[in-house]
Amino acid sequence: CSRLHTKPSVSPTILLSNMYQRPDMITPGVDAQGNPIDPRKIQQHFEDFYEDLFEELHKYGEIDSLNVCDNLADHMVGNVYVQFREEEQAATALRKLTGRFYAGRPIIVDFSPVTDFREATCR
Amino acid sequence: SRSRSKSKRRSGFDMAPAAPAMLPIPTAAGQIPGANPAL
Numbered sequence: 001c002s003r004l005h006t007k008p009s010v011s012p013t014i015l016l017s018n019m020y021q022r023p024d025m026i027t028p029g030v031d032a033q034g035n036p037i038d039p040r041k042i043q044q045h046f047e048d049f050y051e052d053l054f055e056e057l058h059k060y061g062e063i064d065s066l067n068v069c070d071n072l073a074d075h076m077v078g079n080v081y082v083q084f085r086e087e088e089q090a091a092t093a094l095r096k097l098t099g100r101f102y103a104g105r106p107i108i109v110d111f112s113p114v115t116d117f118r119e120a121t122c123r
Numbered sequence: 124s125r126s127r128s129k130s131k132r133r134s135g136f137d138m139a140p141a142a143p144a145m146l147p148i149p150t151a152a153g154q155i156p157g158a159n160p161a162l
């Protein structure tokens with residue numbers, strides 16, 4: 001895969017690039033200062049993120065699917081895919097999120113061609 | 124279980140970057156725009 005994916009001009013799905021950052025993103029189970037992190041804290045951190053996200057996004061429309069890439073590898077790290085019921089709702093979300101910040105980092109938002117996450121692998 | 128009503132955490136949305144993050148962002152080449160590398 002060249003990873004040069006086409007970005008559709010409209011889609012029910014939006015991609016928030018690299019939005020989720022694990023507290024142990026540098027070394028698994030260890031924070032940036034080198035101290036071990038309780039796995040429950042990592043889980044709580046993720047749940048807080050998910051809750052923030054859901055509360056913000058459901059203002060813009062009905063969410064069919066909300067996928068967070070909670071991985072440590074470079075590829076797709078922290079990507080969030082949000083599939084709305086309607087393309088129009090996704091367009092509203094894209095418009096409303098563009099130029100804003102989450103936890104001190106800019107939100108990078110685009111439409112995503114993915115509409116079926118079981119078939120989302122790149123061929 | 125924790126109370127959802129009173130001790131609501133502040134959302135991370137619209138949390139602006141801390142001051143150091145406002146410095147010029149290095150380009151892909153790792154250079155600060157406008158700054159000439161010492162030759």
